[in-house]
Amino acid sequence: MSATSYTIVNLPDQRTATIPKRNYLNNEDGLLSWLFTGDHKRIAILYLISITFFFFIGGAFAGLIRLELLTPQPDLVASDTYNKFFSMHGIVMIFLFLVPSVPATLGNFLIPIMIGAKDLAFPKVNLLSWYLYWIGGLFTMAALVLGGVDTGWTFTTPLSTHYLNTHVVTAATGVFIIGFSSIFTGLNFIVTLHRMRAPGMTWFRLPLFCWSNYAASILMVLGTPVLAITLVLVALERLVGIGVFDPTKGGDPLLFQHLFWFYSHPAVYIMILPGMGVISEVISTFSRKRVFGYTAVAFSSVAIALFGFFVWAHHMFIMGVSNYSALVFSLLTMLVAVPSAIKIFNWAFTLQKGSITFETPMLYAFGFLGLFTIGGMTGVFLGALGMDIHLTETYFIVAHFHFVMVGGMLMAFLAGIHFWWPKMTGRMYPESLSKLAAVTTFIGFNLTFLPQFILGYLGMPRRYHAYPPEFQVLNVLSTAGATVLGVGYMLPLLYLGWSLKYGAIAGNNPWQATGLEWQIQSPPLTENFIETPVVDHEAYDYEWLEHKTAQEVTTVG
Amino acid sequence: MDNAIVATRPHTHETAVAAEHEHVALPQHRHHFETKEQQREAATFGMWLFLLTEIMFFGGLFFAYLLYRNWYHDAFVVSSNQLSIPLGAANTAILISSGFFMALAVWAAEVQKKSLLVIFLVLTTVFGVAFLGIKAVEYHEKWEKHHIPGNHFDVSEFINPPVNPKTGKLTEKPLAPDMAQKTQVFFFLYFAMTGMHAFHMILGIGLLFWLTWRANRGEFSAGYVAPIENFGLYWHFVDIVWLFLFPLLYLINRHPGY
Ligand code: HEM
Ligand SMILES: [Cu+2]
Numbered sequence: 001m002s003a004t005s006y007t008i009v010n011l012p013d014q015r016t017a018t019i020p021k022r023n024y025l026n027n028e029d030g031l032l033s034w035l036f037t038g039d040h041k042r043i044a045i046l047y048l049i050s051i052t053f054f055f056f057i058g059g060a061f062a063g064l065i066r067l068e069l070l071t072p073q074p075d076l077v078a079s080d081t082y083n084k085f086f087s088m089h090g091i092v093m094i095f096l097f098l099v100p101s102v103p104a105t106l107g108n109f110l111i112p113i114m115i116g117a118k119d120l121a122f123p124k125v126n127l128l129s130w131y132l133y134w135i136g137g138l139f140t141m142a143a144l145v146l147g148g149v150d151t152g153w154t155f156t157t158p159l160s161t162h163y164l165n166t167h168v169v170t171a172a173t174g175v176f177i178i179g180f181s182s183i184f185t186g187l188n189f190i191v192t193l194h195r196m197r198a199p200g201m202t203w204f205r206l207p208l209f210c211w212s213n214y215a216a217s218i219l220m221v222l223g224t225p226v227l228a229i230t231l232v233l234v235a236l237e238r239l240v241g242i243g244v245f246d247p248t249k250g251g252d253p254l255l256f257q258h259l260f261w262f263y264s265h266p267a268v269y270i271m272i273l274p275g276m277g278v279i280s281e282v283i284s285t286f287s288r289k290r291v292f293g294y295t296a297v298a299f300s301s302v303a304i305a306l307f308g309f310f311v312w313a314h315h316m317f318i319m320g321v322s323n324y325s326a327l328v329f330s331l332l333t334m335l336v337a338v339p340s341a342i343k344i345f346n347w348a349f350t351l352q353k354g355s356i357t358f359e360t361p362m363l364y365a366f367g368f369l370g371l372f373t374i375g376g377m378t379g380v381f382l383g384a385l386g387m388d389i390h391l392t393e394t395y396f397i398v399a400h401f402h403f404v405m406v407g408g409m410l411m412a413f414l415a416g417i418h419f420w421w422p423k424m425t426g427r428m429y430p431e432s433l434s435k436l437a438a439v440t441t442f443i444g445f446n447l448t449f450l451p452q453f454i455l456g457y458l459g460m461p462r463r464y465h466a467y468p469p470e471f472q473v474l475n476v477l478s479t480a481g482a483t484v485l486g487v488g489y490m491l492p493l494l495y496l497g498w499s500l501k502y503g504a505i506a507g508n509n510p511w512q513a514t515g516l517e518w519q520i521q522s523p524p525l526t527e528n529f530i531e532t533p534v535v536d537h538e539a540y541d542y543e544w545l546e547h548k549t550a551q552e553v554t555t556v557g
Numbered sequence: 558m559d560n561a562i563v564a565t566r567p568h569t570h571e572t573a574v575a576a577e578h579e580h581v582a583l584p585q586h587r588h589h590f591e592t593k594e595q596q597r598e599a600a601t602f603g604m605w606l607f608l609l610t611e612i613m614f615f616g617g618l619f620f621a622y623l624l625y626r627n628w629y630h631d632a633f634v635v636s637s638n639q640l641s642i643p644l645g646a647a648n649t650a651i652l653i654s655s656g657f658f659m660a661l662a663v664w665a666a667e668v669q670k671k672s673l674l675v676i677f678l679v680l681t682t683v684f685g686v687a688f689l690g691i692k693a694v695e696y697h698e699k700w701e702k703h704h705i706p707g708n709h710f711d712v713s714e715f716i717n718p719p720v721n722p723k724t725g726k727l728t729e730k731p732l733a734p735d736m737a738q739k740t741q742v743f744f745f746l747y748f749a750m751t752g753m754h755a756f757h758m759i760l761g762i763g764l765l766f767w768l769t770w771r772a773n774r775g776e777f778s779a780g781y782v783a784p785i786e787n788f789g790l791y792w793h794f795v796d797i798v799w800l801f802l803f804p805l806l807y808l809i810n811r812h813p814g815y
Contacts, residue, residue, distance in 0.1 A: 119589035121599040187606045195599040196590075225610045229617035233749070242706045242745045244621065249706075250632070250739035255624060259617050532591060 017505035019426045023523040038123030039526055044109035045424070046130050048417075051105060052493070054096040054137060059489065061089035066448075066482040069475050074466040082465035083150035084166070090153030091171060095178050096137055098409055099267065102274035103220075104133070104185055106416045107213045109424060111189060113517040113524065114207050116198025116533045121191040125184050132181035139174030143167040152463065154264070157245040157256045161237040169238055172231045179224045179231075182270075186220030189213055198516075200535035207515050207539045208284075208297055212277030215301035219266045219273075219308060227263035230256065257319055261312035269308045271405055272372075273301055275412030276343055279365050282415050283347050285513040286362040287354025290540035293346040300339035307336045317388050326385055333383035340376055344369065359511070360431070363438040364415035371407025371445065375400060378453070393463075396456025399449045407445055414441070414492060421496065422506030426522045429499040433491065441488030447481025514545045597783050604787040608794045611757075615798055618750050622805060625742050632739035634810040635715055635729050639704065640747070641695065645807040648691050649799065655684030656796040659789050666785040671778040674785070678769040681792070685762050692755055699744070706745040712737040747806055754802060757795050764788055 024041045034042055064085050068076040077085070108126065112119050120126050143149050149171040151160040160168045193206075193214050234256070236242050243249025245256045284291045291297055313329040347369065356362070378400045381387045391397060422428055451474040456462075460471050467475070509518040516533060517524075537544040590596040626633050662677035703711035715737040718729035732740070768788055771777065777785050 117589065122603060123587075123589065125603075183610055187603060187610070190606055191599050191603045195595060195602060221606060221610050222613050225614035226617045229614050233617075233621075236749075240707045242749075243741050244745055244749075248738075249710075250629065250742040251745075252625075252628070255621055258624075259620070527588075 012505055012507040017507065019505060019523070020521045020525075022525065023426070023521065024526045025425075025523050027526045036127070038119065038127060040108050040112050040120045040123065040126060041424075041524065041526075041528075043126050043130055044105050044107075047100065047104040047108060047133070050130070050133065050137070051097055051101055054092055055489075056493075057141075058089055058092035058097055059486065061085050061092070063482065063486065065089060066479040068465050069467070070479045072467050072469045072472050072475075077465065079465050080150060081148075083152075083463070084144075084148030086463060087149045087152050088144055091140060091149070091175065094153050094267075094271075095175050096133075096140065098271040098405055099178075099182055099220075100133060100185070101271075101409065101413050102278060102416060103182075103189070103213055103216060103270075104129070106209075106278065106413075106420060107189060107274060108185070110420065110517055111192060111210055111213060112196065113520070113528050114210055114515055115193065115196060115201050116516055116529060116535060117192065117196035118527050118529065120188045121196055122188050126188055129181040129184040129188070132177050132184070136174045136176070136178030136181060139177060140171055141174075143171035143174060146170065154260060155231070155234055156260075157234060157237065157253045158247075160234055161245060169235045172235050176228050176231045176235075179228045182220045183224045183228075186217035186224075189217040190221065198533050198535055204295065204298070205535060205538050206298075207277075208280035208291060208294070208301075209274075209277035211298040212273045212280070212301045215305040216270050216273040218302070218305050219270045222309070223263045223266040223270070226259055227267075230259040230263070233259075254316075254319065257316050258312070261315045262309070265312040265315065266305070266308040268401075268404070269304050271409050273304060275368070275409045275416075276301070278412045278416035278419070279347065279368050280343075281513075281515070282361045282365040282419050283350055284540045285419070285511050286359055286365075287351050287356045288512075288542050289350050289354045290538065290542075291346060292349035293342070294539070296342055297346050300342040303339040304336065307332070307339070311336055314383055314388070317385060317392070330383055330385045334380060337376065337380050337383075344373060344376075360429070360434040360438055361415045361419035363435060364411050364418065364441075367438065367442045367445075368408055368411040368415065370442075371403050371411060375403030375405075375407055379404065391456060393461055394456035395452040395460045395462055398462050399452035399456060402449045402452070407449070411441070414438070417492070417496070419511070420517075421499070422510045423517055423522045423524070425500055425503070426506055427499050427503030428506050428510065429492075429503055430495050433495045437488055437491035437495070440484060440491065444481050444483075444485030444488045448478050448485050449481070451475070451478045451481070512542075512545065512549075514540055514542060600783045600787055601790075604790050608790060611794060615750070615753065618746065618753065619801075619805075622746050622750070625739075625746065629736065629739035629742060630810075631730070631732060632715075632736050633743050635732060636740045636743035636747075637806060637808075637810045638729065639702070640807045641698075642807055642811070644691055644695055645803055648688055649803050651684050651688050651691070652796050652799050655681050655688065656793055658684065659792045663782070663786055663789040666772075666777045666782040669778050669780065671772065671775055674772045674777060675769060678765060678772055682762055682765045682769065685758055685765065689755060689758055689762075692751065696748075699748075704744050706741045706748065710741050710744070712740060715740050750802055750806065754795065754798055757798070761788075761792055761795055764791075 024039055028037075034046065037043060037046075064077075065082070068074075068082055068085070074082075108120070143166075146167050149166050149168055151166070151168055151171075155168065155172060155175075160172075193210060197206075233242075233244050237245055237251075241249070244251040245253045247253065280291050280297060311329060311333045313325060314333045317326050317330075378396070382391060382397070382400060418429065418434060455471055455474050455478075458471065460467055506522050508520065508522055511518070514537075516535070519533075520528060587596060590599070658677045658680040662674055662681060665673040665677055699705055702714075703709055712734070715729070715732045716734055718727045718731055720726065721728045765788075768784060772785070
């Protein structure tokens, strides 16, 4: 099979190619047709725009943080302003960017198409989620405009309920509402995957992207309500002083920790699993092989989701859980690493012996593999009890979670956006610029966050706006890296926008990929499929594709 | 082989319009479902999942209850004695009746009896409202006794319990001041859990009005019963939550006098 030669970008003839006359983008006109749409693809685009907007707001705060940390003196802003900066950065990035990123955009666009359905099961609920996302987003922004929050994204009590006089309730309301947006998205995906698959699309023929979003949806549906109730309690405690978390009234702040981390640890997987799905698709396509150990990769997603619920207390090692339970949670934490490792190994085996091409999505995917592996391994360090006590609340943690979430998820998100851009818009992006952006991001990322591992190891605590002068060199490096990284993120915004008008016509299947989404026109019709497809092959069956293409050529020619 | 993926077939505007047209012809059948059956199954499955999220939502509170009950056992014992068993029991009976009428309403929809459906929906509503009325009486009593958590909460009664005029003995075991503080946690949980439950009932009653109106117009009398069935699931869920709340808050730890 590897002997067959093919050009991967098989662009249509530029003189004759056009965007299909009728597609989901031009099916109806006018802003209202977008704001009231039930089409999962249009909702995905609405999300993409919204999420990008919030990403750059969160990014602006990251920039301010790094600017303050350029010098050891607290010279840019006062400490309470700095606290507001990192709180807003965290809240926006986590709840308004990372959690919805891949599911709400790519998942929304692709899941129905990948399984041969016309839409998600509940189109109106889908639109409602988008509105909830914005209402929640506006609350969060209101908290910012009114004067900010400084609790960090974790809303930790009693800090948030008693000691801080900032707009905690407004921000918590925002996050509460966004939570419902993500519950509804997850619910919609689960029902759709169970009930709307086309004939022949069995569970084990599903693209791995669907599996990983399925697993993430389980987490959204089961975890988010616990966050929601926790935030209700925080708000009540603050507003009327009910005393659930207040020791002077009989409550206990530890309860908050349990409830919060019961959501927030699984939330890490809500953020990373869909990205892993993207990586599976990209790696398979650009090495032209079925993902090695398909079933293991599929099940590992579900395993990650389920194990994810049993490890929350590793965030509480220094908060007074008993030694015995700390030990148990430490061991359980190590266990979660296993399914992640299964994925990494299976991707490696897929690459081995594949005929690999380095298109832009593949570059991002390699970025993901490198950065996520480092992030994951440092996570195992942190899961080890003794290490954790030395490293918690230092920059080591900051570096660790940025490697996993920014290095992992953001790379995956960009891989996915580039990979499916031709399908979503019907146009290609400029090749060399996009490769440049991928490389810039990778370099910028490492320059930003590798120094933070060292800083943390040397003992620089997080959440301070000043530090001893001996840490300055590493901080300057980190800020320089952040600048490079910023450029790396701006570039796609510019050239993808450009490509909307000037990009080459993509054709149906520029990557010669096997998924159902590549067998329909780009951009797709509103109803995706004229007639429901019947699926008779496994996911990533490239021989089937070659066969099919050959047949088409003979019948057409 | 070629028709494995029919979607790649070239299509014309006409075929698409024809396809759309066909779907519109079926009443209540949304275009993206293949069959009515599929639509109904999806709706039911969605409802079950939604109820699962509700379980997790209440679960946070139940978790808090279990934790605190273990820590502050004595305070919880004394506080639960403050709740009225007759009122709680009456409410339980009323809610079960309401659930029973809801089950009958689902049945009436399935056998397509419009007037019965409307009657049962109205009865469900009436009993639901009665439940809330009793809850209001209970809340009012707590207000008068200063048992609403917050700045007006009064623990003195738990530190110096009143004497029972008949027996001449204390009505309750006196609590040490710091343990007496913990009664506030009990009452907070009482209000949070029953309040959350009542909130679900209020939403449910709102929906009942809407469903009754639609039922009265005959929308559910021709084989389209998913909204009634799914609302039924929701209403039963609300019943079941109460069936946990009643023993946990009112009955466990209860003891006759001191
Ligand atoms: C997708 C992008 C990003 C995400 C999701 C993200 C997420 C987060 C989160 C959750 C926090 C913790 C806030 C808290 O503890 O309250 C944080 C802190 C921070 N982030 Fe980011 N971040 C992103 C990008 C960046 C970038 C590009 C930079 C730097 C160039 C950066 C620098 C920082 C710094 C310096 C902190 C402060 C840590 C502290 O003071 O303890 N982040 N980020
Ligand atoms: Cu964790």
